[in-house]
Amino acid sequence: MEGCSRAPGEMTTPLASAVRSGGKDALSKVLSRFIPSVAKSELIADHAKGTYVWTVDGQKHLDMACGIGTMSTGHCHPAVVKAIQEQAPQMIHAQQNIFAAAVPQVELLERLRDIVPTELTRYFFCNSGSEAVDNAVKIARAHTGKQNIISFENSFHGRTYGAMALTNSKVYYRQGFGPLMPGTPVAPYPYCLQCKVRQAAPNGDSWYSLAPSIDDYDRRICCNGPQEALNWMLKQQTAPGDTAAIIVEPILGEGGFLTPPPNFFPTLRELCDKHGMLLIIDEVQSGVGRTGKWWGHQHFPGAEADIMLFAKGIASGFPFAGLVTKEHLGRGMDPGTMGGTYGGSVLGCAAACATLDAIQDEKMLDNARERGKQLVQGLLKFTEKYPIIDIRGRGLMVAAEFGGKDGSLSAEYGVASAVTKACGKRNMILLTAGARETIRFLPPLNVKKEEIEEALQILGEALADVFGK
Numbered sequence: 001m002e003g004c005s006r007a008p009g010e011m012t013t014p015l016a017s018a019v020r021s022g023g024k025d026a027l028s029k030v031l032s033r034f035i036p037s038v039a040k041s042e043l044i045a046d047h048a049k050g051t052y053v054w055t056v057d058g059q060k061h062l063d064m065a066c067g068i069g070t071m072s073t074g075h076c077h078p079a080v081v082k083a084i085q086e087q088a089p090q091m092i093h094a095q096q097n098i099f100a101a102a103v104p105q106v107e108l109l110e111r112l113r114d115i116v117p118t119e120l121t122r123y124f125f126c127n128s129g130s131e132a133v134d135n136a137v138k139i140a141r142a143h144t145g146k147q148n149i150i151s152f153e154n155s156f157h158g159r160t161y162g163a164m165a166l167t168n169s170k171v172y173y174r175q176g177f178g179p180l181m182p183g184t185p186v187a188p189y190p191y192c193l194q195c196k197v198r199q200a201a202p203n204g205d206s207w208y209s210l211a212p213s214i215d216d217y218d219r220r221i222c223c224n225g226p227q228e229a230l231n232w233m234l235k236q237q238t239a240p241g242d243t244a245a246i247i248v249e250p251i252l253g254e255g256g257f258l259t260p261p262p263n264f265f266p267t268l269r270e271l272c273d274k275h276g277m278l279l280i281i282d283e284v285q286s287g288v289g290r291t292g293k294w295w296g297h298q299h300f301p302g303a304e305a306d307i308m309l310f311a312k313g314i315a316s317g318f319p320f321a322g323l324v325t326k327e328h329l330g331r332g333m334d335p336g337t338m339g340g341t342y343g344g345s346v347l348g349c350a351a352a353c354a355t356l357d358a359i360q361d362e363k364m365l366d367n368a369r370e371r372g373k374q375l376v377q378g379l380l381k382f383t384e385k386y387p388i389i390d391i392r393g394r395g396l397m398v399a400a401e402f403g404g405k406d407g408s409l410s411a412e413y414g415v416a417s418a419v420t421k422a423c424g425k426r427n428m429i430l431l432t433a434g435a436r437e438t439i440r441f442l443p444p445l446n447v448k449k450e451e452i453e454e455a456l457q458i459l460g461e462a463l464a465d466v467f468g469k
Helices: 014-022 024-031 078-087 103-115 129-144 161-165 196-200 225-236 264-275 346-361 364-382 415-425 449-467
Strands: 045-049 052-055 060-063 120-126 148-152 243-248 278-282 307-310 321-326 388-394 397-402 438-441
Touching (some): 014 024, 060 449, 078 346, 103 120, 103 346, 129 148, 129 161, 129 243, 129 278, 129 307, 129 321, 225 264, 243 264, 346 364, 364 388, 364 449, 397 415, 415 438, 415 449
Parallel strands (some): 278 307
Antiparallel strands (some): 052 060, 120 321, 307 321, 397 438
16 A cells, blocks of 8 residues: 555564454453553554555444544545655654754745734644643743633643643543643533523524524524623633633534534633733644634634644644744743654654645645535434434534434433444444534545445434434
8 A cells, every 4th residue: 555664454563463363362462552541442453545444354444533633634645645755764853942944844834824814923833732732821821921721611622731621521531630730710611502591592492503504603693601601700710810811622622513603702802802811722623624614713703813723634644733823922932941852743744734735736625615514414314313403513523412312402321422333333433522422523624425425324324223213
């Protein structure tokens, strides 16, 4: 296979050979060598191409997760593979605190300048979304001289100690690891589907349609409860004089692909400007074309970042991440206060350049919008038979939330996992999202129409298994 140093299925060690022929016993030996706190399936990947992954048992799997959205151009896109191959003989590592830059870094800066909002001009490169979050916190605290960082319910910002303290999507990301970084108050996030005000209103159902990402986003009405709560938080829990920044995902990723109502980002921007706080927009999962625009926040009027984070899809699966800030925010911090051994990897920069070129040259933003519409329309058809109570997201960042079989807004525990497992039995990789019962789709931006049809076919069979025909 192009880009691989061995033929698909070729084994190079006794354990690897045993995995291919030894079944469960060999799998148990492999799993026994990993820390068990890393959740894993029983699949052992062998090779991949486009929207498919082949496991060592020869099975072909339709990948609707794509490394939690990292494989933006699909597995082993030829241009990305070629860029890495051509860069490796030139230079593998140019440590960012030693050199002013390396050629691939300069190339990437030029490409990013063309797609990043013009008010953002200063870059820092690192390895992961969590690292980007941690460094954004450092910049915000250093620039403002204040310490507290407000995050939101259902948010996910990473697993390192700083990022973990800002993560609130599920308790198991934080349980047992305290004490966490202090100064991280949590604000309510608009969850319009589950809003008690909407449910209690006589015309509450008319406030929220099943698929607002398609038809009526601008007409959505919000009770403004979360926005008001944020104002009160600044009076009761974290004084503006103590609050450095607000961090928010434009579309909540791990938290269930929640999208904000139209007045949400203008409120955040107004509060930050009023109180001298920074607005950090976390585009780790929603950025780099995932939503049909280069950046997820570009769907929402009034969403202007002081610091924007990116990772995942930026380099088609190669470990690479970073942040970009407004011009004045990099001042006042001494050289050496930021860095990292592997940050700004030249191989990562080469992969990122090839990724951005491929997205543009192959019109993947257009494809993300079209295939996203196709996916949403297919999911809407399932609502006639099954308790899907919400479809949300943008582009190829699409989620479906389940309700109860009795028509309630709370599904039975484990329904979403049961659906993903039923899909897995039919060789489709699909993920859950959030604390509520939600499934999410993150296929490559160049996924084909036929592959979306295949995914919907498999999902329909899985839903019939879980809910009955």
